Each structure stands twice: as structure tokens, then as C-alpha cells.
Amino acid sequence: MQASKATTLEIDIASDLQRWRTFLAIAEFGSLTRAALFLDRNQSLLSRQLNALERDCGARLFNRTGRGVALSDVGLRILPQVKALLSDAEQLVREIKGEARELAGRVTLGSLPSITFPIVGRLFQELRSRFPGIQLKILEGSSGQVEEWLADARVDIAILYRYGNNMPEREQALATVDSYLIGAIGDRLTKKAEVGFQALDGLPFILPSAPNGLRTTLDAMARHEHITLAPVIEADSLPIMRSVVAQERLYTVLPIHAVWNEVSSGQLQAAKIVSPSVQRTVSMAFSKSKGPDKAVSAVAAQIVRIVEENARHGMWSRSPSAAA
Structure with missing residues (x-):
């Protein structure tokens, strides 16, 4: 039973860093009121988050006093680990953002006109927000033209329609x-x-x-x-x-x-x-000669997300192979 509780606590810690940030703010200010002002959050919400955190931990983390709150013995004991946890999380965010800034270069997308409209506007917005170093170039043409561009490596990614159940090599089914x-x-x-x-x-x-x-x-x-x-x-x-x-x-x-x-x-x-x-199947294909580098892979991942979102809005059905 003890091992089971510890495992559950580890999952909670990893999945809800925001409550630990609340814990740290309250510990440093010694007051729910001042912590709420610092975090720009409602004091009653902070109180509920703290109560929920203490319930999950199975222990009281703060002692309530007439002048505010003070860390309990358990709170004092875990404070260094909480600081280390949040520091590691912030370092992870910095590295992820640094990686996003490092992704740069031009990615050329070839697409059919009927597919371009529901994808390309949102794709531009996502790339500008997440990967500002990536430049997007769009080539729009008939299926034969897009196939030719793909074969000649004039495009890095092609969005095509496929008919039947067999998908060509190096292609990913996105939607039906x-x-x-x-x-x-x-x-x-x-x-x-x-x-x-x-x-x-x-x-x-x-x-x-x-x-x-x-x-x-x-x-x-x-x-x-x-x-x-x-x-x-x-x-x-x-x-x-x-x-x-x-x-x-x-x-x-x-x-x-x-x-x-x-x-x-x-x-x-x-x-x-x-x-x-x-x-028909909406398919995403990659240039055979270039291969998906990091920038191309980032664009492809955003395309998959946009297609899935459009499927929820009823534009098409998510492909079974894409859902796997």
C-alpha cells in the first residue's frame, strides 16, 4: 500500500507543477494574501489549491497562524526538493524554447488548392508563434504538378489525395x-x-x-x-x-x-x-532526396495537429492510421 501511494504522489507531482509553484509562493511570503497578489490570482482559489495539494500529499504542509501561515515539519522537509523540481522544470522550458529558436530555414510545402485553404493559414500562425525561424513557402498546383515537385525535391512536404487503401512509401495518411x-x-x-x-x-x-x-x-x-x-x-x-x-x-x-x-x-x-x-485520403508525403530534417519535421507535426483539429470540426474524418 505504501509503494502504491508513493507512485501516485510522483505522478501528481509531475503532472501539476502549478500547485507546487503556489506552494513555493506561499512558503516564501508566509501569507496567502501576499502570495495571491504576487501570482495575480484569487486568494480563495489559492486556498483551494493548497487544500487539494495537502489532501493529495496526505499531510499538512502549512500551519495556520494569526499572522498568516508557516511551513509545517513536512513542508520544511520537502521545500528543497520542490525548489529543485521547479528549477528543473524551468530549465526544461528554457531548453525547449531554445530548441524552437534554433529551428530555422525555409520549408517548401506543395499542396492541392482544395487542401491549401483549410490548412495553410493556421499553419502560418502556428509557425510564427512556435518556430519564428522557419520560413514557409507554398506551391499550389494540380496533383500531377505536386507529384512532379515531390519527385524533383522542389518541395519538402506534399499534401495529396490518394484513392484506395494502399499508401505509397514515405507517406502518412492524415484524414479520410x-x-x-x-x-x-x-x-x-x-x-x-x-x-x-x-x-x-x-x-x-x-x-x-x-x-x-x-x-x-x-x-x-x-x-x-x-x-x-x-x-x-x-x-x-x-x-x-x-x-x-x-x-x-x-x-x-x-x-x-x-x-x-x-x-x-x-x-x-x-x-x-x-x-x-x-x-479519398489526405496524405502527407516527404521528399525522398532531402528527408525530414528538424525544421521539416516541426512543420509536419503542426500539419498533423491542424488536420486533427479540423476533423473535430467536421471537415473530414481522422484517418485510422493517423489515430494509431
Whole structure:
């Protein structure tokens, strides 16, 4: 039983340094009031934190006096260790911040237009805050262009769509994305939450031109389902696709994050394609010739965090392999 209690106490010490900072401030000032002023915190909150700390320790750390508080025998005994603990924690923070300052250089990211929007703004903010020495360069293009940049090492990191279950070497699955039929406001088909794949037969589409991963997948599924997908316009520009759908009342197929703002503001409608669904994987790939150095690894870690946050907001589903 004694060993179990000691283990529990060690975990509490490591996981809640703030309460030990409170302990140290009260010990040095000998007063909850002065400690609260020093820490810029509510005195009643400090009192509750101290009571909770004493309960976790199973001992009284301070004796209450008419003039304030004084360390108990237990408090006096652990004070040097608490000071050493907090000193080590501060040194760790300094080293981490020093490492962040040391990370520097240009990291080039190649991305598809539909993925850039929900990632790059937040990525810039995170890097400016955490790693100000890292410069971010963005190259945006079609899937074929991004693949070429990756092969030629013109980009350090590439964000791509992949179809099927097999991921290429040196790639990390980030999220699973459903495809939606996108239509103009008031359109009958896209007013529904879901639409069957068969309903796409003969619709006036604006779609990317081949070769394109989505176009290849849609054409193959159309043949399997014995329907006709014959776009009246081919365009590889995401802004053009969105504007033409809204203005000319055509249809296109996109992931929901590519039209997130337009659907939210009532400019476009989106219905998830089902029976069968059209899914793709958001993949992060690294340049084979360069390899992920510290700056590239830091950027990649931030991308993973942003993708996970967007998954919680409903833009896409977190990839099972990313969750592992």
C-alpha cells in the first residue's frame, strides 16, 4: 500500500507543477494574501489549491497562524526538493524554447488548392508563434504538378489525395474525406443531405480534366454503375469550379472542406454522395532526396495537429492510421 501511494504522489507531482509553484509562493511570503497578489490570482482559489495539494500529499504542509501561515515539519522537509523540481522544470522550458529558436530555414510545402485553404493559414500562425525561424513557402498546383515537385525535391512536404487503401512509401495518411455533389442554392438534388451515385447520371458537370485522381475514380465508378458522366466544362481551377456552379447552375464533385465557407454562407449546397460513396485520403508525403530534417519535421507535426483539429470540426474524418 505504501509503494502504491508513493507512485501516485510522483505522478501528481509531475503532472501539476502549478500547485507546487503556489506552494513555493506561499512558503516564501508566509501569507496567502501576499502570495495571491504576487501570482495575480484569487486568494480563495489559492486556498483551494493548497487544500487539494495537502489532501493529495496526505499531510499538512502549512500551519495556520494569526499572522498568516508557516511551513509545517513536512513542508520544511520537502521545500528543497520542490525548489529543485521547479528549477528543473524551468530549465526544461528554457531548453525547449531554445530548441524552437534554433529551428530555422525555409520549408517548401506543395499542396492541392482544395487542401491549401483549410490548412495553410493556421499553419502560418502556428509557425510564427512556435518556430519564428522557419520560413514557409507554398506551391499550389494540380496533383500531377505536386507529384512532379515531390519527385524533383522542389518541395519538402506534399499534401495529396490518394484513392484506395494502399499508401505509397514515405507517406502518412492524415484524414479520410467524403465526396459531395455540389450545386447552386435552391437546387433539388443538393438540398438533400445525401444523394445516391446513380443520381449523377447525365447531370451537367464541371469537372477536372484527365489525368486527375478524382476524375479517374469518378469515370471508373460511372462505368461500373452503368451511368454517364459527361462534363460540359473541364476546369482544373477550384475558384472557377465554385463560381460556375453558383452562377450557371452546373454541378461538380468536391470534398466538403473545398466549399466550407460557401456552404456555410449559403452560396452553394452540398449533398454527400453515397451508394457507393466516393472517398479519398489526405496524405502527407516527404521528399525522398532531402528527408525530414528538424525544421521539416516541426512543420509536419503542426500539419498533423491542424488536420486533427479540423476533423473535430467536421471537415473530414481522422484517418485510422493517423489515430494509431
